[in-house]
Amino acid sequence: MEENGKLEILNSLHIGSQASSMATNLLVLLHTVLTIILVSGILVSYNVSSIDLKGSLYFACSLGLASLLGASIAYLCAQIFATSSQTRGIFFSIVGILYVLRAGTDVSNLTLSKFNPLAWTYLGHPFYQNDWYYLIGLFLLILVVFSIGLVLESSRDLGSSTIAPKKGKTKASKWLATPLGFFFYLNRSTIISWLLADGVIALMYGSIYGDIDTFVSSNKLISQMFANSSTILINSFTSLIMVVATAIGLVMPLVVVHKVQFETNKERLGYLLVQRVSRLKVYYSSLILSLFFGTLAILMNGFCLGIAATSSM
Numbered sequence: 001m002e003e004n005g006k007l008e009i010l011n012s013l014h015i016g017s018q019a020s021s022m023a024t025n026l027l028v029l030l031h032t033v034l035t036i037i038l039v040s041g042i043l044v045s046y047n048v049s050s051i052d053l054k055g056s057l058y059f060a061c062s063l064g065l066a067s068l069l070g071a072s073i074a075y076l077c078a079q080i081f082a083t084s085s086q087t088r089g090i091f092f093s094i095v096g097i098l099y100v101l102r103a104g105t106d107v108s109n110l111t112l113s114k115f116n117p118l119a120w121t122y123l124g125h126p127f128y129q130n131d132w133y134y135l136i137g138l139f140l141l142i143l144v145v146f147s148i149g150l151v152l153e154s155s156r157d158l159g160s161s162t163i164a165p166k167k168g169k170t171k172a173s174k175w176l177a178t179p180l181g182f183f184f185y186l187n188r189s190t191i192i193s194w195l196l197a198d199g200v201i202a203l204m205y206g207s208i209y210g211d212i213d214t215f216v217s218s219n220k221l222i223s224q225m226f227a228n229s230s231t232i233l234i235n236s237f238t239s240l241i242m243v244v245a246t247a248i249g250l251v252m253p254l255v256v257v258h259k260v261q262f263e264t265n266k267e268r269l270g271y272l273l274v275q276r277v278s279r280l281k282v283y284y285s286s287l288i289l290s291l292f293f294g295t296l297a298i299l300m301n302g303f304c305l306g307i308a309a310t311s312s313m
Helices: 006-011 019-044 053-080 084-108 110-115 117-123 132-154 179-206 209-217 220-225 230-249 251-265 279-312
Strands: none
Touching (some): 019 053, 053 117, 084 110, 084 117, 084 179, 179 230, 179 279, 230 279, 251 279
């Protein structure tokens, strides 16, 4: 709302300058409380002896606090950066880095996971130890992050940001003057970050190929999904991972195609269409970009998965 000017109209009424953000945060809090009640209630309704009320409540609270942590980080990023695209990019980068670090420390050194907020949701061992100290620490961290965002919002003007946006170049290249180059420029951050994320995910899954027998046999549900033969096991696991990685990689082309509609709704595409560029050419350009980089994401998944699997076996 702030980026397209609607928040300025809302603030012209007799409401506080932070009423909109507080309403959004309260809505997230209400959603979290309802999620905790719903999840804990469903778990208790199973009437399983090992799933007691205390463990169910702990597990539900860990899910709720994880969502609140994400909301507080997003709120803080929204105060620091000028546009919603920058905010989303930085937010997903932070979450991705924390996830990769958590995955690495869980395998190599579990003690280091205690310094990662994403790991605090399960280090308390729901239904077993129910260590509330981790959730209390996560709750305090959420309050700190939210408070910093609140202070930053109160100290900046409407429509501005804590970090001023970088000025663009005074002259554009010839490639940028074409619809294909223009839409690549608009989606470059999304494309690059998504390709990197796909590669990292494939490398993470490929790194467990050396211990795939132990990984599968440690879980009865997973072991039932795959065959007992080691060769068939690797083939089955590879096909499943490629399906998952491909599904993740194909989200990026959808975002690229949707960018056309996004720019149209923002009424910024008209500056391009007044030139000798047809609307059909604009759509074709975004479609070509999405198909090319979608295919590249699938190839990168297979390449990174193969490299990591070969080095670990």
